Amino acid sequence: MLKRLLRDHLVTLDGxxxxxxxxxxxxxxxxxxxxxxxxxxxxxxxxxxxWWQAYEEAHLLEHGLSDVTEPSLFETLGRPERSPFGYPIPGHGAPPKLTMITLTDIQEGEQVTIDRVFEEDEQLLKFFDEEGIRPGVTVRLEAVAPYRGTVTAQIAGRSIVMGTQVASRIWVNRSK
Known part of the structure; x- marks a missing residue:
């Protein structure tokens, strides 16, 4: 693959x-x-x-979009700026600076808004979907239990306990 990318002048390889x-x-x-x-x-x-099936299904469709259909699809969808998982869609000028703060980085009692979620794990997305963990949702961190490896977050009036590994797959914006 690297040889092909070099041949097609898509990458360079230095010393x-x-x-x-x-x-x-x-x-x-x-x-x-x-x-x-x-x-x-x-x-x-x-x-x-x-929602939780969209990432995998999109892999099947993305190769079928051409330079002809892509602009029409963009317009038909209402010129979206972000994917359903919160990731920016390229083509709107300079890419926005993405937050690197995850749910594991905030303090107990802090309220944040979900910016984006990890999209490459269908089972994880299913969990997020079942629990209402989506971009734009407000979350308050209730408790951190480091020796248990869990955090408890309040979403829509419900307490949700999740492992810190799961919480590290949820990027957030601090409330202003």
Missing amino acids: KKIIRLTPEGLRRAEQMVRRHRLAECLITDVLKVP
Whole structure:
């Protein structure tokens, strides 16, 4: 694969074996991410496939979007700026700075808003879906139990206990 990427001038490889995308490589990578995230929007918003299944299903659709259909899909979906999982859709100018703060980084009693969730684990997404853990939802951290490896978060008036590994897959914005 690396030989093909080098051959097609999509990456460079320096003397220290560091791989970097070329401008064309970056353009194509952003295009694929854009198509994938638009496919996620199509799958959840129009086709009404369950949210937790959208990531995997989008992999099947993203390769079928062309330079002709992608702009029409973007317009049909209402020009979305974020995927259903909270990730920015490339093509809106400079990419926004993403928060790196997770639910495990905040203090007990702090209230935050979910920015995005890890999207590459269908079982984890199913848990998030069942518990109402989605971008835009307000969360208050009730308790941290480091020796148990859990946190308790309040969402929509319910207390949800989850492992710190799960909580580290939920990126949040602090309330202002």
